[in-house]
Amino acid sequence: MMRFILPLVIFLVLSAFLYVGLSLDPREVPSPLIGRTAPAFSLPLLDDANKQFSAQDMKGQVWLLNVWASWCTACKDEHPVLMDLASKNIVPVLGLNYKDKREDGQAVLRRSGNPYLLTLFDADGKIGFDYGVYGVPETYVIDKQGIIRDKLIGAATPKNLAERILPLVEELKKK
Amino acid sequence: MKRLLIAFLLLLPVSALAEEARDLADNPAIERRMINLAEKVRCLVCQSENVASSRSDWSNDVRQIMREKMIAGASDQEIMDLLVERFGKSVLFDPPVDRETMPLWAAPFVLLVFGVGILMFQLRKRRAAVAEPSLTPEAAHKAATLLEEESKS
Numbered sequence: 001m002m003r004f005i006l007p008l009v010i011f012l013v014l015s016a017f018l019y020v021g022l023s024l025d026p027r028e029v030p031s032p033l034i035g036r037t038a039p040a041f042s043l044p045l046l047d048d049a050n051k052q053f054s055a056q057d058m059k060g061q062v063w064l065l066n067v068w069a070s071w072c073t074a075c076k077d078e079h080p081v082l083m084d085l086a087s088k089n090i091v092p093v094l095g096l097n098y099k100d101k102r103e104d105g106q107a108v109l110r111r112s113g114n115p116y117l118l119t120l121f122d123a124d125g126k127i128g129f130d131y132g133v134y135g136v137p138e139t140y141v142i143d144k145q146g147i148i149r150d151k152l153i154g155a156a157t158p159k160n161l162a163e164r165i166l167p168l169v170e171e172l173k174k175k
Numbered sequence: 176m177k178r179l180l181i182a183f184l185l186l187l188p189v190s191a192l193a194e195e196a197r198d199l200a201d202n203p204a205i206e207r208r209m210i211n212l213a214e215k216v217r218c219l220v221c222q223s224e225n226v227a228s229s230r231s232d233w234s235n236d237v238r239q240i241m242r243e244k245m246i247a248g249a250s251d252q253e254i255m256d257l258l259v260e261r262f263g264k265s266v267l268f269d270p271p272v273d274r275e276t277m278p279l280w281a282a283p284f285v286l287l288v289f290g291v292g293i294l295m296f297q298l299r300k301r302r303a304a305v306a307e308p309s310l311t312p313e314a315a316h317k318a319a320t321l322l323e324e325e326s327k328s
Contacts, residue, residue, distance in 0.1 A: 029219055029262065029263055029265045030263060030265075031262075031263065032259070032260060032261070032262070032263040032264075033261070099232070125236055129236065129240060129261065130261065131261075132261040132262050132263075134219040134220055134233050134262065135219070135220060135233075
């Protein structure tokens with residue numbers, strides 16, 4: 001009996017490891033910034049180079065910071081999802097136009113709509129670096145105290161918004 | 176004159192390209208230090224490459240930031256700490272031994288001990304199976320007489 005049970009157990013354990021391993025995305029590196037204060041920034045707006053906006057201005061609100069660029073293809077897929085989110089008025093979404101040309105960024109918003117409360121312009125990607133951005137799009141959930149609570153790497157989808165981001169936002173709003 | 180102009184025009188893009196490599200010419204010591212350090216950093220966009228050899232945008236940025244920090248007087252350790260703070264320990268090609276990575280470091284040894292345990296168990300079982308059956312005195316006597324008859328005939 002033992003002869004059959006032992007290989008079977010080894011097989012099951014291996015299958016379990018493979019099953020979990022294959023469903024993980026190795027590109028998704030957990031951010032060490034979760035649970036830490038969002039790095040401070042003061043950046044010009046995409047549509048007005050003379051206006052500055054700082055992370056400090058969002059204190060007291062739960063908000064999303066969505067990093068995007070006109071050259072990023074996944075951002076195009078994500079855009080309608082963000083438009084839909086914006087139309088529901090659940091949570092303010094700020095855009096961070098990352099390593100882009102000002103005209104190109106503006107053109108995207110003119111062409112396909114603007115889901116953002118406002119968009120910050122990070123031409124050289126310095127603030128993106130502070131936030132640990134390595135693949136656009138990325139979306140950060142920031143709470144009332146200015147602490148990063150979660151980070152989506154890759155495009156927001158109706159699924160990950162409904163299952164992961166929005167429940168967290170609701171929870172943080174109550175605090 | 177025309178030829179001279181053509182020659183000049185042909186040279187133009189070359190001098191434009193030379194601009195890119197200026198950092199290297201400016202400070203070879205910093206550049207060498209930067210490459211040394213960049214070899215220890217994983218490119219997060221192309222995970223099996225290091226930042227020194229990767230041509231991705233992200234790696235370019237990281238190398239540029241390394242240069243700037245080095246020129247500003249930061250030590251290699253300070254730059255590494257900054258990168259780990261931003262991107263997590265996965266940027267290190269040499270994972271440190273600490274509480275989080277301990278299971279990974281320990282796993283081969285745990286498996287080895289486990290394997291040796293199974294081997295010992297199996298060997299002991301086999302030895303018991305093939306051990307010489309001990310003879311009862313009568314059987315030994317009978318065997319002895321049989322052998323004796325054999326040698327007589």
